[in-house]
Amino acid sequence: xxxxxxxxxxxxxxxxxxxxxxxxxxxxxxxxxxxxxxxxxxxxxxxxxxxxxxxxxxxxxxxxxxxxxxxxxxxxxxxxxxxxxxxxxxxxxxxxxxxxxxxxxxxxxxxxxxxxxxxxxxxxxxxxxxxxxxxxxxxxxxxxxxxxxxxxxxxxxxxxxxxxxxxxxxxxxxxxxxxxxxxxxxxxxxxxxxxxxxxxxxxxxxxxxxxxxxxxxxxxxxxxxxxxxxxxxxxxxxxxxxxxxxxxxxxxxxxxxxxxxxxxxxxxxxxxxxxxxxxxxxxxxxxxxxxxxxxxxxxxxxxxxxxxxxxxxxxxxxxxxxxxxxxxxxxxxxxxxxxxxxxxxxxxxxxxxxxxxxxxxxxxxxxxxxxxxxxxxxxxxxxxxxxxxxxxxxxxxxxxxxxxxxxxxxxxxxxxxxxxxxxxxxxxxxxxxxxxxxxxxxxxxxxxx
Amino acid sequence: xxxxxxxxxxxxxxxxxxxxxxxxxxxxxxxxxxxxxxxxxxxxxxxxxxxxxxxxxxxxxxxxxxxxxxxxxxxxxxxxxxxxxxxxxxxxxxxxxxxxxxxxxxxxxxxxxxxxxxxxxxxxxxxxxxxxxxxxxxxxxxxxxxxxxxxxxxxxxxxxxxxxxxxxxxxxxxxxxxxxxxxxxxxxxxxxxxxxxxxxxxxxxxxxxxxxxxxxxxxxxxxxxxxxxxxxxxxxxxxxxxxxxxxxxxxxxxxxxxxxxxxxxxxxxxxxxxxxxxxxxxxxxxxxxxxxxxxxxxxxxxxxxxxxxxxxxxxxxxxxxxxxxxxxxxxxxxxxxxxxxxxxxxxxxxxxxxxxxxxxxxxxxxxxxxxxxxxxxxxxxxx
Numbered sequence: 001x002x003x004x005x006x007x008x009x010x011x012x013x014x015x016x017x018x019x020x021x022x023x024x025x026x027x028x029x030x031x032x033x034x035x036x037x038x039x040x041x042x043x044x045x046x047x048x049x050x051x052x053x054x055x056x057x058x059x060x061x062x063x064x065x066x067x068x069x070x071x072x073x074x075x076x077x078x079x080x081x082x083x084x085x086x087x088x089x090x091x092x093x094x095x096x097x098x099x100x101x102x103x104x105x106x107x108x109x110x111x112x113x114x115x116x117x118x119x120x121x122x123x124x125x126x127x128x129x130x131x132x133x134x135x136x137x138x139x140x141x142x143x144x145x146x147x148x149x150x151x152x153x154x155x156x157x158x159x160x161x162x163x164x165x166x167x168x169x170x171x172x173x174x175x176x177x178x179x180x181x182x183x184x185x186x187x188x189x190x191x192x193x194x195x196x197x198x199x200x201x202x203x204x205x206x207x208x209x210x211x212x213x214x215x216x217x218x219x220x221x222x223x224x225x226x227x228x229x230x231x232x233x234x235x236x237x238x239x240x241x242x243x244x245x246x247x248x249x250x251x252x253x254x255x256x257x258x259x260x261x262x263x264x265x266x267x268x269x270x271x272x273x274x275x276x277x278x279x280x281x282x283x284x285x286x287x288x289x290x291x292x293x294x295x296x297x298x299x300x301x302x303x304x305x306x307x308x309x310x311x312x313x314x315x316x317x318x319x320x321x322x323x324x325x326x327x328x329x330x331x332x333x334x335x336x337x338x339x340x341x342x343x344x345x346x347x348x349x350x351x352x353x354x355x356x357x358x359x360x361x362x363x364x365x366x367x368x369x370x371x372x373x374x375x376x377x378x379x380x381x382x383x384x385x386x387x388x389x390x391x392x393x394x395x396x397x398x399x400x401x402x403x404x405x406x407x408x409x410x411x412x413x414x415x416x417x418x419x420x421x422x423x424x425x426x427x428x429x430x431x432x433x434x435x436x437x438x439x440x441x442x443x444x445x446x447x448x449x
Numbered sequence: 450x451x452x453x454x455x456x457x458x459x460x461x462x463x464x465x466x467x468x469x470x471x472x473x474x475x476x477x478x479x480x481x482x483x484x485x486x487x488x489x490x491x492x493x494x495x496x497x498x499x500x501x502x503x504x505x506x507x508x509x510x511x512x513x514x515x516x517x518x519x520x521x522x523x524x525x526x527x528x529x530x531x532x533x534x535x536x537x538x539x540x541x542x543x544x545x546x547x548x549x550x551x552x553x554x555x556x557x558x559x560x561x562x563x564x565x566x567x568x569x570x571x572x573x574x575x576x577x578x579x580x581x582x583x584x585x586x587x588x589x590x591x592x593x594x595x596x597x598x599x600x601x602x603x604x605x606x607x608x609x610x611x612x613x614x615x616x617x618x619x620x621x622x623x624x625x626x627x628x629x630x631x632x633x634x635x636x637x638x639x640x641x642x643x644x645x646x647x648x649x650x651x652x653x654x655x656x657x658x659x660x661x662x663x664x665x666x667x668x669x670x671x672x673x674x675x676x677x678x679x680x681x682x683x684x685x686x687x688x689x690x691x692x693x694x695x696x697x698x699x700x701x702x703x704x705x706x707x708x709x710x711x712x713x714x715x716x717x718x719x720x721x722x723x724x725x726x727x728x729x730x731x732x733x734x735x736x737x738x739x740x741x742x743x744x745x746x747x748x749x750x751x752x753x754x755x756x757x758x759x760x761x762x763x764x765x766x767x768x769x770x771x772x773x774x775x776x777x778x779x780x781x782x783x784x785x786x787x788x789x790x791x792x793x794x795x796x797x798x799x800x801x802x803x804x805x806x807x808x809x810x811x812x813x814x815x816x817x818x819x820x821x822x823x824x825x826x827x828x829x830x831x832x
Contacts, residue, residue, distance in 0.1 A: 123485035211592030
């Protein structure tokens with residue numbers, strides 16, 4: 001009695017219908033395009049930037065600050081406001097009249113601190129809103145995911161807050177560029193400072209955010225501390241956005257370790273550090289030594305979130321608003337005038353990436369992606385807050401000084417939380433790109449739909 | 450084979466297919482005609498159709514369907530990595546894996562009904578999520594997500610074609626599926642239409658009738674001598690396979706699989722879609738899926754600048770408060786808008802959007818027609 005039995009006539013009918021359905025898309029195979037066209041080249045009076053930042057999830061605070069900086073950069077590119085770092089930038093191609101005579105506009109999207117959502121949002125900006133360039137990302141998982149999407153679509157991705165070695169290492173892409181420093185540089189910069197402050201005979205316990213950034217930072221920190229004679233007792237992975245870290249913190253004290261290294265960022269780091277301090281870890285003595293906590297990567301925003309817990313903690317930073325150079329001063333001034341607070345390091349990277357892309361287009365004289373990539377590769381510049389900087393062509397990583405910072409014991413106000421302990425010069429943190437492997441892939445132009 | 454479909458069903462099916470295939474033109478005015486969102490409509494429509502076969506027909510509310518979606522995605526990406534960029538093997542592999550997992554999870558969960566069944570499926574889905582997130586990192590690459598790399602073997606492809614530079618795109622015998630063209634959309638649209646057709650056949654078949662009987666009174670079914678377990682099991686596996694297929698399509702149009710696809714929020718989303726559209730109706734879940742994905746994509750992209758330009762005709766003093774207020778509901782606050790819409794629908798139209806459509810049509814027909822049972826024997830949703 002079942003009607004699901006298939007007879008010959010039905011099969012033929014279904015076959016014919018299916019055939020038509022399958023043949024339909026064949027009409028939509030894209031054809032060849034003109035030679036010097038790449039994805040979303042602007043045709044009107046405007047050029048669209050896509051700002052893809054987390055506005056929810058554990059890195060939401062950073063994302064909000066990035067978006068502010070991007071908006072400021074767009075203003076300065078269009079000649080509004082005081083021009084910020086454009087006046088101190090070593091390249092004078094940008095004149096505050098947009099890019100190549102086109103006014104800069106932007107669209108934004110929420111990545112939710114998730115790789116999937118970040119890709120969706122980037123896709124929307126590329127396909128619907130015709131963004132010529134995507135920038136943002138406040139987690140390396142996002143950056144790696146969006147970067148490979150951009151490579152596929154032929155749209156340049158100027159990554160913002162991504163610190164994993166993989167972004168410009170094993171997962172590097174021809175269309176992806178990173179201004180921020182990476183975990184390897186943090187390790188190299190921080191290792192000697194830690195050994196000097198806490199001695200060479202230490203046992204470290206790592207708590208690590210369980211994704212690409214955490215993994216590579218753990219690896220880099222292990223390597224650099226072990227080179228100083230430290231031992232690694234254990235390394236435990238914690239899920240991103242865990243909220244409550246007490247179950248991971250309890251075993252630390254009984255493990256015999258005397259240093260806790262928190263490879264956490266954003267709200268995760270605020271939570272884990274605060275909870276570690278509440279556990280009384282910093283008053284503990286292990287084997288006659290004071291128990292210490294290290295957070296290899298932190299920022300002003302996180303320091304604000306962690307409050308008193310940050311005092312005396314060592315870490316590294318890409319940039320700090322108290323640095324003494326012209327670029328920094330100009331940027332802090334115009335950011336402060338616009339929003340009333342000093343910018344975070346995330347904001348600085350965001351701003352600089354937008355400016356660098358605009359400048360590369362202007363110097364290349366076109367928006368054609370392969371030409372812009374060529375203009376960025378091996379580009380040396382100064383005056384954007386980090387001193388002399390090189391965009392290395394072989395892995396699209398920026399090389400510049402790295403700051404070792406420490407939480408201030410007596411902050412003047414809520415923005416004066418970090419003290420720059422040491423500026424590690426570029427040559428000390430430069431490495432051979434071959435150590436991480438990976439392949440940039442081709443720079444051929446693509447047309448997106 | 451087409452015997453048990455009424456004329457009305459055929460009209461509905463052809464109308465549905467036409468709307469889906471013409472979507473790139475029809476959705477132009479509402480700004481949803483770009484491939485990425487059209488693909489999402491199709492994929493989540495398929496997911497919701499499959500979910501509706503279980504929830505709409507048997508009344509068993511699964512809170513763990515995203516697990517099958519994730520499994521389908523991982524299976525498809527592995528197929529891209531190991532064998533070939535052709536999507537057909539990827540889809541077959543996903544269906545097999547999702548089917549197996551659905552069988553295992555269903556075997557345990559279906560021993561209970563009602564809230565206990567929901568909780569069991571939720572538990573399994575969370576377990577799968579955590580496994581994908583941390584335990585099975587070598588298989589899933591954890592939070593970072595499983596992606597294609599240049600070093601993947603791609604055994605079958607390597608035998609026939611010399612790889613080009615850069616990462617390959619997924620294809621259907623030469624037609625590009627990933628990479629943002631309309632090819633990907635038509636591929637998912639074809640899958641949605643086929644999935645819709647099969648679901649329609651199931652709804653109208655004796656098997657579908659059995660499932661509806663389980664929903665209305667399972668005890669009575671048992672007393673009349675039917676063993677309900679095999680029917681439930683079949684419905685659960687079929688709907689798991691739909692989810693797996695949806696997952697593999699997600700991977701086909703964008704070759705990446707992340708664990709957040711399996712999180713409970715994703716499972717909850719498909720429940721929302723089905724209820725929003727109309728539980729137990731054929732088209733309802735697809736409409737619900739499209740609405741939710743539209744809200745997510747369009748509203749999350751609005752920012753204060755966009756609002757400012759929309760209301761630029763108003764004087765500043767009036768515009769600022771309006772923009773301030775509305776900006777709560779767009780951008781990061783899009784889920785707030787969705788929540789309000791959902792509440793309104795559930796309170797005023799408990800049968801979902803399809804009930805609204807039915808009320809409207811009966812209003813236009815003769816007044817007395819409203820309480821006559823629908824010709825096609827459709828069940829009243831949310832009974």
